[in-house]
Amino acid sequence: MKENIRAISLELLLEIMEQGAFSHSLLNDALEKYGYLPEQERAFLMRLTKGTVERAIELDYLIDAVSKTKTVKMKPPIRNILRMGVYQLKYMDSVPDSAACNEAVRLAVKKGFAGLKGFVNGVMRTLARERDRIAYPDRKKEPQRWLSVTYSLPEWLVGKWCTDYGKDRTERMAAAFLEPHPTAIRVNTRLISPEELAERLSKRGITAETVKLPAGSLINTALFIKGYDTIAGIPEFQQGLFYVQDLTSQMIAPLLSPKPGAHIMDVCAAPGGKALHAAELTGIDGKVIARDLTRQKTELIEENVARTKADNVLVQCQDAAVLDREKIAWADGVIADLPCSGLGVLGRKADIKYKATAQSLEELAKLQRQILDTVWQYVKPGGRLIYSTCTVCRTENEENADWFLRTHPEFQLLEMRQMFPEAGVCDGFFYALFERNM
Secondary structure, three states: OOHHHHHHHHHHHHHHHHOOOOHHHHHHHHHHHOOOOOHHHHHHHHHHHHHHHHOHHHHHHHHHHHOOOOHHHOOHHHHHHHHHHHHHHHHOOOOOHHHHHHHHHHHHHHOOOHHHHHHHHHHHHHHHHHHHHOOOOOOOOOHHHHHHHHHOOOHHHHHHHHHHHOHHHHHHHHHHHOOOOOEEEEEOOOOOOHHHHHHHHHHOOOEEEEOOOOOOOOOOOEEEEEOOOOHHHOHHHHOOOEEEOOHHHHOHHHHOOOOOOOEEEEOOOOOOHHHHHHHHHHOOOOEEEEEEOOHHHHHHHHHHHHHHOOOOEEEEEOOOOOOOHHHOOOEEEEEEEOOOOOOOOOOOOOOHHHHOOHHHHHHHHHHHHHHHHHHHHHEEEEEEEEEEEOOOOOOOOHHHHHHHHHHOOOEEEEEEEEEOOEOOOEOOEEEEEEEEOO
16 A cells, blocks of 8 residues: 555544544545546545544544554644544554554654654554554443543543443444444435336445334435445436435425425525425425525535436525524425534544544524424424434433423424434434414
């Protein structure tokens, strides 16, 4: 493996771990930017970068066990060179220990830290020998600390989840986040059937499998796909025949029970998956308004609308927290999939766990209530409102749903569900479905 691939990975890690860049977006951009590289090298780049981000807490624990200078005190390039080096030692069997050690030293010199090459070499070679003999926190005496280090989750978050959902559920979630995440797609049934799409993809060497559905799901257009290079490189994607969308997200639009010709509004729609799904369900006589806060976000929706030929979707730039009086009692159904902490999707966006704080959860819950207190007014009497998040957090989920019922007696709760991340199946997700009585 060429050294420059590791150098690229280091630059990505510095942006993600030190500058707060969003890993999901940055890695997608990197795949596009380095599309000229052989597939094997791109796969190495993605695994090394994503894996280092996922396992950073554990990697820091291992480094700190053998280093007099703790990771928190290290220069950012050195800290991340060691993280990615140790990730290779522990999790990439195809990389010889000698290569992981030598390339870490070379990277340190390349980044201008020749004076620290002996330090980097010493830490790496010690861990090459000792990594499997380093004692982790005691599982019985320090269960939360053990979970934090073993599954690379912030200890405060482990504590919150253990309190809210129990230690066993927390461990199952933590393990699921680190498992390979399948690519779930929703078939655009206005253009093709699931069977026809699966056959077409098969001819390209792409496996399309039927999905084990979450219990109680109304989904019937989902497939898992694998064996592709990039999504954008699949002609059927460019032709709008499918949309990449997690199973939990695919559950939302059908819960509104939209009839042909219905009016649906998605108030925080980007990148547009739920709105597009609603557009299919309402038919050509239906109307879907897909809104989001910024032009950058509405452009994403517009791209997907054009690609999937969803002619009955109108995209608008609108702050969901500001009432649009012209649309009061306009909608048969409103989708309020609101900004949240994203703690249900750590398997795909691992950097989120390092950004979240207890205070940020409270601030998000407050914003969610502000938006809900506005957008309910778009629902007709007899219509439905669905509040959803891609997080696992009582503060943002059940507590907000309970608040909404207390403060809006004109609504009744039809269904509420917290879905937990399940390895090989779906992300963590929450929804509360309300119906307006008057």
